[in-house]
Amino acid sequence: MSLTKLNLVNARVLGVAVVVASLGLGGCATYSDEFATINSRLDQLDARVQNAAQSAESANQSAQQANRRLDQIESRVQQLEQAPRRQPRG
DSSP states (O other): OOHHHHHHHHHHHHHHHHHHHHHHHHHHHHHHHHHHHHHHHHHHHHHHHHHHHHHHHHHHHHHHHHHHHHHHHHHHHHHHHHSOOOOOOO
């Protein structure tokens, strides 16, 4: 094989390698964008979960307060039911 043909083969191989490398690196850029999108969505979901947890905690505290108030009312109702009946006037 002559030196010119050998140089031409080497140039073709090098050209193919450059094209393959550029396509490979271009694919990495696409994945980087996809990862950024996924991370953004995960951040949004994390914020939603935190808001839901805060809402649940607030609802739990409200329910506990309501239960305490119901216990107080129930205690008072029982006292009134056990008290002797008063005679109506008149």
